[in-house]
Amino acid sequence: MSVQFMDLNADAVGTVNDTYNISSSNDQLSVTIDGGSAQTFTLTHGSTVSASTVVSNLSGLTGATASVVTINGSNFVRIRDTSALGSSSTILINAPSSNANSTLGFTATTYTGGANVSTTFATSVKQDVASGIEDALNSAGWITISGHHSIPTVLQSSMSPNPQNLRMRVNLYASTNCLGVTVQNVSGTKAGTQGTSNGGFLLPSNASYQVIADKYQAFVFVPGSNTARGYVGFGVPAIPSFLQAGQSSVIYEAIWLNANAASDSDTTARGSFRSGLGWNGSSVGNCTFITNGNIWEVANNPTGGGNGTFALLNQFGNIFPGTTASWYRWHDTSAMLADPILFWGLTASTDESLGRGQLWDAFVSNESYTIDTALTSISGANWQNLTNANTGTSSTGRGSVFIVT
Amino acid sequence: MSIQFVDAVADAVSSLPEPYAITSSNNQFSVSIDGGSAQVITLTNGSARTAAQIVTDLSTLTSCTASVCAIGGVNYVRIRGTSSNGLSSTIAFNSPSNNSNTILGFTSGGNSYQTYTGGSISPTTFLGDTKQDLASGIETALNNAGWITVSGHASSSIVCQSSCTPASQNLRMQVKITTANSNTVCVSLQNVAGSHVGSNGSGSAVLLLPAAGKGFVIYANKYQAFVTVPGSVQTRDFGAWGVPYIPTWLQGVIWESAWLAGNAISDTDTSTRLTLRNSLTNAWWNGSQNSPNNQTLSNCYLADYGNQGGSGGGSSFGYLSLIAPQTAAWGSSFNPGEALWHDLSAVMGDALISWGLTFYGDMGLIRGQLWNSFISSDAYPCGLPITSLDSHNWIAITHNNTGTAGTMKGTLFVTTS
Numbered sequence: 001m002s003v004q005f006m007d008l009n010a011d012a013v014g015t016v017n018d019t020y021n022i023s024s025s026n027d028q029l030s031v032t033i034d035g036g037s038a039q040t041f042t043l044t045h046g047s048t049v050s051a052s053t054v055v056s057n058l059s060g061l062t063g064a065t066a067s068v069v070t071i072n073g074s075n076f077v078r079i080r081d082t083s084a085l086g087s088s089s090t091i092l093i094n095a096p097s098s099n100a101n102s103t104l105g106f107t108a109t110t111y112t113g114g115a116n117v118s119t120t121f122a123t124s125v126k127q128d129v130a131s132g133i134e135d136a137l138n139s140a141g142w143i144t145i146s147g148h149h150s151i152p153t154v155l156q157s158s159m160s161p162n163p164q165n166l167r168m169r170v171n172l173y174a175s176t177n178c179l180g181v182t183v184q185n186v187s188g189t190k191a192g193t194q195g196t197s198n199g200g201f202l203l204p205s206n207a208s209y210q211v212i213a214d215k216y217q218a219f220v221f222v223p224g225s226n227t228a229r230g231y232v233g234f235g236v237p238a239i240p241s242f243l244q245a246g247q248s249s250v251i252y253e254a255i256w257l258n259a260n261a262a263s264d265s266d267t268t269a270r271g272s273f274r275s276g277l278g279w280n281g282s283s284v285g286n287c288t289f290i291t292n293g294n295i296w297e298v299a300n301n302p303t304g305g306g307n308g309t310f311a312l313l314n315q316f317g318n319i320f321p322g323t324t325a326s327w328y329r330w331h332d333t334s335a336m337l338a339d340p341i342l343f344w345g346l347t348a349s350t351d352e353s354l355g356r357g358q359l360w361d362a363f364v365s366n367e368s369y370t371i372d373t374a375l376t377s378i379s380g381a382n383w384q385n386l387t388n389a390n391t392g393t394s395s396t397g398r399g400s401v402f403i404v405t
Numbered sequence: 406m407s408i409q410f411v412d413a414v415a416d417a418v419s420s421l422p423e424p425y426a427i428t429s430s431n432n433q434f435s436v437s438i439d440g441g442s443a444q445v446i447t448l449t450n451g452s453a454r455t456a457a458q459i460v461t462d463l464s465t466l467t468s469c470t471a472s473v474c475a476i477g478g479v480n481y482v483r484i485r486g487t488s489s490n491g492l493s494s495t496i497a498f499n500s501p502s503n504n505s506n507t508i509l510g511f512t513s514g515g516n517s518y519q520t521y522t523g524g525s526i527s528p529t530t531f532l533g534d535t536k537q538d539l540a541s542g543i544e545t546a547l548n549n550a551g552w553i554t555v556s557g558h559a560s561s562s563i564v565c566q567s568s569c570t571p572a573s574q575n576l577r578m579q580v581k582i583t584t585a586n587s588n589t590v591c592v593s594l595q596n597v598a599g600s601h602v603g604s605n606g607s608g609s610a611v612l613l614l615p616a617a618g619k620g621f622v623i624y625a626n627k628y629q630a631f632v633t634v635p636g637s638v639q640t641r642d643f644g645a646w647g648v649p650y651i652p653t654w655l656q657g658v659i660w661e662s663a664w665l666a667g668n669a670i671s672d673t674d675t676s677t678r679l680t681l682r683n684s685l686t687n688a689w690w691n692g693s694q695n696s697p698n699n700q701t702l703s704n705c706y707l708a709d710y711g712n713q714g715g716s717g718g719g720s721s722f723g724y725l726s727l728i729a730p731q732t733a734a735w736g737s738s739f740n741p742g743e744a745l746w747h748d749l750s751a752v753m754g755d756a757l758i759s760w761g762l763t764f765y766g767d768m769g770l771i772r773g774q775l776w777n778s779f780i781s782s783d784a785y786p787c788g789l790p791i792t793s794l795d796s797h798n799w800i801a802i803t804h805n806n807t808g809t810a811g812t813m814k815g816t817l818f819v820t821t822s
Contacts, residue, residue, distance in 0.1 A: 242750065249748030278734030291747075311732035313744060315754060316813075326722030327759045327769040330652075331659055331703075336728070336771060341752065343732045343744070353732055355746040397733035 001337045003379055004238035005404070006214045006360050008113040010064075010081035010089040010141075013159045013167065015105030015186045017074035019048035026103045029054075030094035033063035034083055038094050051075035054104065064091060070245065071165050072252040072292075077104050078159070081113060087139070089113030107143055107156075114141020114158060114215030116361060118384065118405035120223060121211075123204045127151055129179040130172040132209055133220055137170075141215025145169065151179070156186060157236060158215035163245035166216075166236035166357075168255040168290075175264045178203050181220075181232045183257045183288050190295040192257060192288040197300035199286055200232030200259030201266070212384060212403045216360045219386055219403060221274060224372055226388040228267050231260040231274040231285075233386075237342050237357025254356045255290040256342060258310060262286060262301035270301065274371075276390050277364065277399050278311025278343075289344045291356060296348050308345020308353045312364055313338055314397035328366040328398060335367030340401060361404035368392075369400045381405075406753050408795055409650035410820075411551075411626045411776050415439075415469075415486040415494040417521040418569040418577065420555075420597050421510030422479040424453035431508045435499035438468040439488055443499050456480035459509070469496060476575045477660035477704070482509055483569070486523065492549070494523030512553050512566070518544070524551020524568060524627035526777060526820050528800075533615040536584035537561065542621060543582055543592065543613075543632060551627025555579060566597060567648055568627035573656045576628075576648035576773075578663035578702070581605050586672045589614050592632075594646055594665040594700045601707040603665065603700035607672035609711065610665060610698050611644030624800065624819045628776050631802055631819060633682070635788055638804045640675050643668040643682040645802075649758055649773025660704060662772050664758060666725055667698040670712040681727070682787065683804050684812045685780065688714075688724030688765075699725045701760045703772060708764045723761020723769045729780045729815040730754040744782035751783035756817060777820040784808075785816045798822045 012031075022043045030040040043049065043057045051068045054077050058066035061079070069078040081089045093101055095108040117140040121132035131149045138144060138155075147153035152173040159167040173180045173194055181200035184191035192199045202209065202220060209230075210223040217235025221227075234257040243251045260272035262285060269275065270285035287298035287310050298309060315338045316327050329335050340359040345351030361381070371388035383402040392398030415438075432448040448454070448462045456473045459482050463471035466484070474483035488494045497520045498506050498513035506513045513519060529546035533539035540563055544554055547565045557563040561584045569577040579595050586607045593610035595602040603610055613621075613632060624631045629647020637643075646665035666687035668680035678697040680687050687699050698711030708723075730744045730752045744752040756778035761767030777797070787804035799818040808814030 240746070243747055247748075251747050276733070278732055280734040307732075307734065309734065311734040313730055313752065314733035315728050315730050315757075327726050327728060327771070330771045331655055331773075333770065334654070336757070338730070341744075352745070353734070354749070355744065355752055357747075395734065397731075399733065 001339055001363060003339070003363050004358050004360050005381075006114065006216060007161055008084040008086040008089060010091045010111050010113045011158050011161070012079045012091045012093065012106060012111040013069055014077045016103065017076050018051040020054065020103050021047045022049045022100065022103065025098050026100045028096045028098045029058065029100045029104070030096045031061070031064070031079060032092040032094060033061075033081060034088065034090055036063060040096060043100055051077050067162070069159070069162060069165055078162070084113060086113045086115045107145060109143050111143055111158065112141050115139060116381070116404045117211060117213045119211050120208060122208055123206065125204050126174050126179040129202050129204050129209060133172060133211060133218070136211035136213055137218060140213035140218065160216055160236060160238065164239045165245060165252070166239065166254055168234070168236050170234055175201060177264050178229055180264070181234070181257070181259070183234050183255050183290065185253060185255065185290055190290045190293065192295070193297060193299070196264040197262065197286075198297055199288060200234070200257060201229045201261045201264050202232060203229040206230045212405055214361050214404070219273070221386070226260065226269045226274040226371065228269045229261040230269070231272055233258045233273055235360065238360050239357045243357075251292065251356060253290060253292050255288070256344065257288040258285065259287070260285040262299070273386050273401050275388055277314055277387065277397050277401065279309050280307050280395065284309055291344070291346055294347045296345070298349060302349070308351040309349045311343045311353055312401065313341035313343070313355070314364065314399055315366065316397065335365040338364045338366070340364045359401070363402050364399050365402060366399045368398055374405070375402060406755055406779060408755070408779050409774050409776055411524065411526065411628060412571060413489045413491040413494060413523040415496045415521050415523045416568050416571070417484045417496045417498070417511060418474045419482045419510040421508070422481055423456040425459065425508050426452050427454045427505065427508065430503050431505050433501045433503045434463065434505045435501050436466070436469070436484060437497045437499060438486055439490070439493065439495055441468060445501065448505055456482050472572070474569065474572065474575055483572070489523060491523045492525050496521040512555055516558070518548045518554040518558055521553055521568070522551050525549055526626045526822065528821050529623045529625070531621055533613070533619050533621045534617050536590050536615050539590045539613055539615040539621065540582045540584050543590070543623065546623035546625055547630060550625035550630065561585065570628055570648060570650065574651045575660065576651065576662050578646070578648050580646055580665070586612070588672050589641055592644055592646065592665070594663050594702060596661060596663070596702060601702055601705065603707065603709050608670060609709065610700055611646065611667040612641050612669045612672060612674070612698070613644055614641035624802070624821060626777050626820075633787070633802070638677070638683050638787065640677060641669045643680060645681055647775065650776055651773045655773070659772060661702055662704070663702040664725060664760065664772070665700040667711070669697055670695065679812065681802065681817060684806050685729050685803065685815050685817065686724060686726040686812060688726055696724060696765070699760075699765070701725060703760070703762050706763045708761065710765055713765055723765045723767040725758070725760045726769055727780060727817060728754070728757035728759060728771060729813050730782050731813055751781040753782070754780045756780050775817075779818055781816045781818060782814060783816065784814055790821070791818060
């Protein structure tokens with residue numbers, strides 16, 4: 001098992017790719033690293049300034065490093081803190097006159113190295129849920145793009161370390177009964193549908209929510225139970241080296257969302273990480289997957305499903321254990337632990353489910369545990385079980401997802 | 406994934422536990438390390454000498470280290486070389502007058518098959534024209550891998566002993582290779598003490614059929630072996646056995662563990678069964694045939710069975726099985742065990758092995774991990790080589806296992822160099 005723990009460096013990557021039209025009206029880039037003094041740079045003018053030229057302009061940066069990040073052939077400007085202090089590692093993008101923020105795609109806010117966040121808050125209206133999620137994600141290392149403490153809210157994850165370079169946005173919007181949650185890529189070219197039968201739904205009257213998040217993923221749920229319209233998870237995965245930039249088959253975009261409701265009014269807790277490790281049939285909660293320019297959704301309780309729906313890695317003995325689980329734990333009856341590799345189809349649930357990456361700060365145990373069971377001091381971290389007493393079925397694996405708290 | 410590779414250090418652990426009655430008639434301890442001069446030490450006499458006291462007597466040994474090896478609360482004497490040169494790392498027990506070999510339980514004799522070595526992982530190829538050719542070929546292959554012959558060299562009843570896995574795992578086993586069956590060579594397992602002995606006969610254990618001009622290849626290391634006929638999945642053409650690697654938290658908890666997997670149920674069997682040669686399990690009903698023979702040993706519990714199963718399988722969740730990566734969602738219409746990455750490369754996993762404690766009806770628990778092995782979640786033809794993975798070369802043991810509604814897709818690979 002190789003748990004992928006998030007790094008603690010602040011990392012700000014522009015959302016607009018080169019080339020840039022830089023003139024006297026937008027040639028100022030000012031950043032403050034780790035709470036120090038503002039460092040202001042005047043960028044080279046030109047109608048087609050490249051990201052590498054901007055990076056050259058920033059060569060005098062101290063406390064951080066500027067670089068070009070290439071994603072599917074497009075170049076962006078990256079500023080990465082050299083300190084790895086989590087929330088204390090900060091990149092504040094200032095907004096002087098004639099700043100280049102919009103041109104380069106930087107948000108005038110503070111990007112941080114993030115933290116493993118576990119927080120619980122009370123809710124009664126949609127805004128309570130949205131604000132609670134926003135605050136938790138900000139603490140975890142996400143930035144608010146728009147709608148601070150107002151619906152709709154758009155948040156952006158940190159970008160995973162080079163050469164993984166994955167990031168995403170999440171939208172929190174007002175659905176009829178619930179706070180709706182959808183995911184999209186940063187450019188907005190692939191966005192989950194905002195409708196009463198798509199994406200995640202969180203019912204405010206559930207009264208209390210917990211968020212476990214890091215700067216690349218989040219799980220929002222009603223603590224202590226698998227409550228309908230009471231769970232949404234989303235994130236970008238960790239990518240193994242053989243799928244990173246420079247390899248023959250690259251994942252340059254991978255975003256997932258998994259919820260436990262089929263609609264804004266659904267009262268059945270559908271299949272999700274809150275109930276199991278994978279699904280291929282009916283009664284699956286809504287999902288959204290974005291992979292290298294492809295997007296598809298599980299929406300409104302489709303029948304049939306497919307083996308591309310969504311699953312984590314499981315490890316068992318050769319014969320499917322069904323409801324009589326065997327071959328899943330060690331001689332001393334301790335559980336076998338596995339990397340939480342995520343599988344989903346490329347364009348539809350009928351596609352073959354392939355491993356797209358691995359959950360951050362997580363592992364899969366082959367054992368069943370009471371929902372929200374806490375474990376301490378494994379690999380130097382504390383953990384919480386997301387999955388509700390999952391002993392498996394004849395078609396899905398026994399086990400639990402544990403997340404760093 | 407964390408492949409467990411065998412070390413290349415010679416390691417000799419006595420087969421008899423303390424206390425030892427040492428007198429002037431058995432107090433001469435003599436070993437030659439790595440082909441060097443004999444080092445002769447006179448042990449302290451006493452009627453109940455402990456392993457620790459023997460180790461103290463041996464404190465002046467050079468090029469090797471003496472230590473106490475505790476197995477299941479019983480102490481033995483261990484001599485471990487300090488060189489790591491495979492077959493060139495050797496511990497030869499000499500036999501001067503009044504030697505202590507028998508009282509301690511060390512094998513001696515001066516022949517290569519009686520010398521403890523650091524072993525080799527190179528495959529051994531030979532012709533099994535006759536039962537004796539086959540039995541002797543297995544013995545030679547095991548010797549090359551680092552096993553010693555305890556008795557019956559090149560005879561109709563040969564007993565070979567594995568090396569003991571590193572402290573504090575301390576697992577070892579013996580196999581008995583016989584030619585008494587009408588058609589086949591039988592290979593069964595037993596513990597070193599001989600207190601738990603798998604059946605050896607026409608309906609038990611691994612059964613291997615010789616034939617004129619029939620080539621065998623054995624992929625072995627000093628802890629395990631796979632006997633194959635290249636390209637063949639035929640019944641009586643495959644057998645495997647070994648002691649597993651034990652993870653740290655089970656070291657000392659598992660103090661005896663060995664497995665043996667055949668692919669037949671009798672000396673005349675010709676039916677294709679579910680075995681490690683065509684699947685990731687050596688188990689029950691495959692849709693038309695019962696299980697092949699299996700023998701397992703776990704902390705004094707011997708399970709010895711074959712020809713089990715039947716439609717539905719009953720309470721049969723303790724058959725010998727490997728653990729394979731798969732997605733957590735499956736069904737009859739899907740590829741069982743499918744677990745490929747985005748680029749269609751296979752997910753690989755540790756070659757964990759499980760079985761029930763006392764018989765196939767017990768819950769299968771993971772007893773350890775195969776040495777020099779991994780599981781790929783994809784299907785490959787047996788004999789397929791893979792080069793330069795983890796700085797080793799590999800070969801597929803499992804043949805074209807695409808899985809079924811009841812078994813998972815995947816392939817066991819073992820090292821060849």
